[in-house]
Structure formats: C-alpha cells, structure tokens
Amino acid sequence: MKHISSRDNPAVKALVKLAGTAGKRGAPVLLDGVHLCQAWLQHHGAPDQAIFDVERLSQPDIAALAAAVPDRDCLALDARLMQSLAAVESGQGVAFLVTPPVLDLPDAVDENCVLFDRIQDPGNVGTLLRTCAAAGVKRVFLATGTAAAWSPKVLRSGQGAHFALAIHEHVDLAALLPKLNVPLVATALDGAQDLYAGRLPERCAWVFGHEGQGVAGALLAAARLKICIPHDMAAVESLNVGAAAAICLFEQRRQSLSGGR
Amino acid sequence: MKHISSRDNPAVKALVKLAGTAGKRGAPVLLDGVHLCQAWLQHHGAPDQAIFDVERLSQPDIAALAAAVPDRDCLALDARLMQSLAAVESGQGVAFLVTPPVLDLPDAVDENCVLFDRIQDPGNVGTLLRTCAAAGVKRVFLATGTAAAWSPKVLRSGQGAHFALAIHEHVDLAALLPKLNVPLVATALDGAQDLYAGRLPERCAWVFGHEGQGVAGALLAAARLKICIPHDMAAVESLNVGAAAAICLFEQRRQSLSGGR
Numbered sequence: 001m002k003h004i005s006s007r008d009n010p011a012v013k014a015l016v017k018l019a020g021t022a023g024k025r026g027a028p029v030l031l032d033g034v035h036l037c038q039a040w041l042q043h044h045g046a047p048d049q050a051i052f053d054v055e056r057l058s059q060p061d062i063a064a065l066a067a068a069v070p071d072r073d074c075l076a077l078d079a080r081l082m083q084s085l086a087a088v089e090s091g092q093g094v095a096f097l098v099t100p101p102v103l104d105l106p107d108a109v110d111e112n113c114v115l116f117d118r119i120q121d122p123g124n125v126g127t128l129l130r131t132c133a134a135a136g137v138k139r140v141f142l143a144t145g146t147a148a149a150w151s152p153k154v155l156r157s158g159q160g161a162h163f164a165l166a167i168h169e170h171v172d173l174a175a176l177l178p179k180l181n182v183p184l185v186a187t188a189l190d191g192a193q194d195l196y197a198g199r200l201p202e203r204c205a206w207v208f209g210h211e212g213q214g215v216a217g218a219l220l221a222a223a224r225l226k227i228c229i230p231h232d233m234a235a236v237e238s239l240n241v242g243a244a245a246a247i248c249l250f251e252q253r254r255q256s257l258s259g260g261r
Numbered sequence: 262m263k264h265i266s267s268r269d270n271p272a273v274k275a276l277v278k279l280a281g282t283a284g285k286r287g288a289p290v291l292l293d294g295v296h297l298c299q300a301w302l303q304h305h306g307a308p309d310q311a312i313f314d315v316e317r318l319s320q321p322d323i324a325a326l327a328a329a330v331p332d333r334d335c336l337a338l339d340a341r342l343m344q345s346l347a348a349v350e351s352g353q354g355v356a357f358l359v360t361p362p363v364l365d366l367p368d369a370v371d372e373n374c375v376l377f378d379r380i381q382d383p384g385n386v387g388t389l390l391r392t393c394a395a396a397g398v399k400r401v402f403l404a405t406g407t408a409a410a411w412s413p414k415v416l417r418s419g420q421g422a423h424f425a426l427a428i429h430e431h432v433d434l435a436a437l438l439p440k441l442n443v444p445l446v447a448t449a450l451d452g453a454q455d456l457y458a459g460r461l462p463e464r465c466a467w468v469f470g471h472e473g474q475g476v477a478g479a480l481l482a483a484a485r486l487k488i489c490i491p492h493d494m495a496a497v498e499s500l501n502v503g504a505a506a507a508i509c510l511f512e513q514r515r516q517s518l519s520g521g522r
Contacts, residue, residue: 231514
C-alpha cells in the first residue's frame with residue numbers, strides 16, 4: 001500500500017478539495033467512517049480508492065476493509081493528513097472514494113415511493129432518507145434544488161439509508177408524473193383531508209416539500225389526495241418536514257400491517 | 262432611540278459576544294428575526310433590549326416591534342453591525358435580548374409530557390420541541406447534557422414552539438421520576454412492545470434518548486412501558502430520534518382523537 005506523508009502530494013490535495021464539496025452529479029464523493037465504507041463494500045463492491053490512517057491500519061475493522069480492496073487502490077496517509085479529510089472531528093481512520101450510482105428514471109413507477117420537492121436542509125434530507133428506508137420504501141426521487149444526497153451531512157444523517165434505497169437525483173418531478181402508476185399524495189395545510197379520516201392507498205407516491213414554501217403548486221394541483229396532519233395549530237403553524245413524513249409514512253405502514261383496521 | 266455606528270461600542274461588543282453563545286442557565290440570549298421577537302412580545306412582554314437595523318426601521322413589521330418596546334430599551338445599529346449579530350446570513354433586521362424563563366420543577370406531574378434524555382443535536386432538539394407543541398404537549402423536561410433550548414439553532418428549528426411549551430432545562434431526570442403521576446414510557450429496541458400492539462396511555466411521560474446511545478439504562482429500567490416502532494430492520498438499524506418521537510406522539514394523539522379505535 002502506498003504511504004503518503006506530504007500535504008503537497010497531488011493525490012492528497014485532490015482528496016482534501018473533494019472532502020469539502022457536496023458531490024456534483026456523477027462525480028466521486030468521499031464516504032467517511034467505518035460504517036459507510038462497510039455498507040458501500042456490501043452493496044457496491046470495491047471503491048475507486050480506499051484511504052486509511054496509517055496509524056490505525058492494525059485496527060480489526062479497518063484491517064478488514066483494507067483486505068477487501070485491491071492493494072493498488074489503497075492509500076495510507078499520515079494521521080494529520082487523514083484528519084483533514086474527515087467530515088467530523090473524530091475521524092474514524094478510513095474513507096472511501098466512490099462514484100455514487102446515477103440511475104435512469106424507470107419507464108413506469110408501480111411501487112410505493114417518495115418525492116422530495118426542493119428540501120433544502122441536508123439534515124432533513126438525510127433524516128427523510130432514513131425514515132423512508134425504515135418505512136420500507138425502496139425508491140425515492142429528489143427534485144433539482146434538493147440537497148445533494150451523497151454530501152457528507154446527508155450521508156451522516158442518513159445512517160446507511162442510502163444503501164437500502166434507489167435514489168434518483170436531479171429529477172424534474174413534473175416530467176416524472178406521467179410515469180406514476182400509483183396515486184400522487186401530497187401534504188398540504190389548505191383544502192386537505194385529515195390523515196386519519198380514511199384509508200390511505202396501499203401504494204402511492206408521497207411528495208414532501210420545501211421547508212418554507214411546502215409542496216410546489218403544480219404538484220399540489222396534480223395530487224390525487226391532499227393530506228393534512230391534525231395538530232395543535234394554536235401552538236405551532238406546521239411540523240418539520242421530516243417529522244411530517246415520518247407520521248405519514250408510518251401511518252400508511254400501520255394501516256397496511258393491520259389490514260386497514 | 263440610541264443609534265450606534267461603532268463596532269467598538271461596549272454595548273455592541275457585548276451583544277456580538279452573546280450572539281455566538283449557546284445560552285447558559287438564566288443568562289440572557291438573543292432572539293433573531295421578526296417571528297421570534299413577535300412571539301416573545303406576545304407571550305412574555307417587552308424584552309430586556311430590542312436591537313434594530315437602522316436602515317430597516319421603517320419596515321412595517323419592524324416599526325411595529327419598535328413601537329411595542331420602551332424607547333430607552335431600543336438600540337439602532339448600522340446595518341453592518343446588525344449583520345454581525347444575526348444567526349443566519351439573511352438577518353431580518355431585528356433581535357431581542359431576553360432572559361428565558363427558568364421554571365421550578367412542579368411538585369407533581371399529572372399531564373402528558375416529554376423527557377429529553379441527553380439529545381445532542383440542536384436541530385433534533387428544536388424539531389422535537391416543535392413536534393411536542395404540535396402534538397398538544399404542554400410541558401417538557403430537558404436533562405442535563407441536552408442541547409440548550411434557547412440557543413440560536415434550537416430556536417430556529419423550534420419555529421416558535423418555545424412559546425407554546427413550559428420548558429424545564431438542566432433537569433436531573435432521576436430526581437424527576439418520583440414526581441411523575443403518569444406512567445413513564447420509553448422507546449427501546451430490545452424487549453419492547455410494538456407501538457401498535459395495544460392502547461397507549463392517554464397521558465404519560467415519554468422519554469426519548471441520546472442519538473447514539475438511546476435512553477439511559479436507569480430510565481429504561483424505570484419505564485412502565487417500553488415501546489418499539491416496527492420498521493424495516495434490514496434497511497436501517499433505527500430511526501432518527503425526532504422521527505421516532507413524531508411517530509409515537511402522533512400515534513398517541515390518533516388513538517386519543519379516535520377514542521382508541
């Protein structure tokens with residue numbers, strides 16, 4: 001394994017630059033930490049490159065990762081260089097350089113799925129991905145204007161959800177609508193049906209919207225069902241988008257598990 | 262209204278210093294933006310001090326806030342000085358210096374309430390406060406080690422929930438337990454009952470725990486009921502604490518609104 005001690009090494013410079021970016025479409029990103037690297041190996045095989053803290057190569061979980069990657073694709077860095085790549089202060093001594101999958105849009109969507117309509121906050125996007133995966137959703141569509149799914153903050157709050165989901169990014173949601181063979185269901189504050197008032201569809205395309213503006217007007221107009229969560233309106237105007245999505249997706253799951261009782 | 266143009270003015274220096282802090286117990290904090298300042302006025306009356314961007318004093322919402330505060334407690338700052346106080350880049354031209362209420366623990370707790378057990382992330386704490394308020398909860402207890410409720414990030418993600426809740430901070434949860442006249446209900450992964458398996462108590466003390474470690478062992482042991490949310494365990498290990506709390510609190514609310522059907 002090649003060992004680098006100099007901050008001026010071109011490979012290190014390129015990695016440091018990459019560590020600060022949000023991940024453009026089809027561009028490589030850095031996965032930081034043991035858990036994310038293990039998950040990548042399991043789901044996608046070897047990374048483009050594996051980068052290790054030279055002082056921690058003997059740690060069993062790190063050694064196992066190193067053994068799983070061809071030696072020519074491994075780099076060992078001095079601890080202080082490794083630290084400059086870590087997304088959080090307590091770096092775990094390993095990062096993978098990977099190219100996230102860029103998925104073609106399916107011709108038709110027949111399954112339960114979730115549309116992210118310009119959700120801005122990386123923490124919200126990561127939490128929402130995690131909630132989708134936990135609720136058994138397998139496919140999500142992120143509109144252009146949504147925080148980048150493979151950015152460090154979204155990866156961190158996703159807690160591995162990225163590997164349980166087919167994630168379509170930079171999607172034109174208007175162009176997706178004709179492909180939906182399941183009803184579009186949007187959360188809304190006005191003119192909406194109480195979440196608990198009727199039976200939710202077994203499969204649908206949920207759309208959750210921008211933190212300030214909510215779901216875009218054109219999508220609301222196209223929705224077969226508009227849903228509101230009955231809450232204490234005197235206390236707060238609305239729920240956080242991640243909380244609202246959790247309530248909706250798990251109410252659908254509850255109804256499905258209980259046969260709609 | 263006093264107008265200050267110099268960054269070296271002692272009052273400005275003190276405010277800039279305060280704007281960067283998380284808010285110690287009983288210490289003043291800066292509320293940033295029109296919405297939070299309006300909410301403070303409505304619930305607590307005049308602030309200790311109101312600080313305005315001198316260039317925006319003619320804006321109707323800002324002017325209304327200035328009119329509601331005694332002139333001796335108002336400061337007008339040059340725009341660039343005001344900017345250095347704002348928690349977000351797009352400052353709204355107004356901030357209130359306030360002393361958040363420090364509440365004594367009640368002798369007995371008979372109402373539905375929520376305990377925060379060392380929740381670290383300010384965004385999670387703010388979202389959780391917002392969810393509690395939306396679910397109709399009126400009182401929350403934040404253990405020592407939880408992110409400071411009146412810090413800028415928590416205020417921002419709380420979206421006004423702070424004014425709909427009695428917030429007890431720096432609470433020793435073990436010392437609180439004997440005061441609870443409602444059952445303690447904890448979320449747990451092991452040895453827990455399915456959230457949907459039975460009727461939830463109409464009123465209880467929910468406890469939600471640390472992002473990594475979950476609810477502390479002593480609290481789990483004291484819980485009358487341990488609840489798990491049935492989710493796709495193959496996809497992700499667990500839910501974000503804010504998502505889990507939203508699902509639990511709104512399932513309790515659903516049961517309560519429907520008379521337990």
